[in-house]
Amino acid sequence: MKQMKQWIGVGLIAVGISLAGCTISNNVIKVEEEKRQLELPAESIEALNIFTDSGDLIVKGDEKATVIHVEADIQSKNVKPEDIIITLEKDGNNATLRSEMNTDIGFNYVDITLTVTVPAQLPIALTDGSGDIDMTNLTGKITIEDDSGDIRLTNTNGEVEIRDQSGDILIKDASALKLIEDDSGDIFMENTGGNVEIHDQSGDMVIRNHKGDVKISDQSGDMVIDTVEGNVLIENDGGGERAVQNIKGSYTSK
Structure with a gap:
């Protein structure tokens, strides 16, 4: 990194x-x-x-x-x-x-x-040019504006908003996701929560064990969604394989 x-x-x-x-x-x-x-x-x-x-x-x-x-x-x-x-x-x-x-x-x-x-x-607002980001054990609100580099969040309880140009995003044990905007790079979420909107241009996406609603707009890349305690809405899926299972709320794909 x-x-x-x-x-x-x-x-x-x-x-x-x-x-x-x-x-x-x-x-x-x-x-x-x-x-x-x-x-x-x-x-x-x-x-x-x-x-x-x-x-x-x-x-x-x-x-x-x-x-x-x-x-x-x-x-x-x-x-x-x-x-x-x-x-x-x-x-x-x-x-x-x-x-x-x-x-x-x-x-x-x-x-x-x-x-x-x-x-x-402590709430944190980050504006980053390039380089990897690793944030952990935070309970305040997190806002990230990133041009390039990987982002890793672990063990966060505050509201999270991410706007990323390029690089992978890994989020684990984060309970209050709100927004993820990603131009390129893979997204991996595990043991997360919050009513979250995800806007992804390219790259694969994996969501496992999420508590809350998930709203997705995806242009390209494979998608795996496994175990969501909430509703899942896929507004746009430009291409790639999709596997969705264990959704406890409604599942809608447009």
Whole structure:
């Protein structure tokens, strides 16, 4: 899976930076390694907004957490540390985490993994450019706008809305799904709940053990639906094989 200005706000507790050179493969590509840490007290924060250009993002909920804690693992080549900008700021009752690069087009390399630990109940709105997303143990509302990269959600109890351009979506043990819009990539849902609408352009879809109504518009790809405690409505099915069974409510296919 894949993705500073110094933080300006009041809540900065720690920033740790270390640099070390290393080589990758037999081509002796020298890569700089850097680690950064940011923290912001979460006492008066009502929501977290995350904006990332590229790189992997891991978000973990912790019921005992009293701060928003960010760890950044960075590998780069031909990029100045000051051109890799990671900030965590308080804006009114919200917090904003940004990860972006201020570099010219050329021979450069940046690989960032952000690991964010938050109070489990904190609502999160994420806008992501590219890279994989992994979110787990969250009870607040989750909103994701993603251009590319895989998305994985596990053990979430808050309302979930996903709008994704490309990449696979895997959701397990999520009780309040509302909307999934996906242009390309497979969708896999297991042990989920909520009255959910799914708009899928291409890619296969598997839904197993869902509690709630499911409304689907699908342009292409195979579809497997097995065990739904609710109604299933397929408004559009552009092509692909379909297997539907164990529907406890109504099943309608137009």
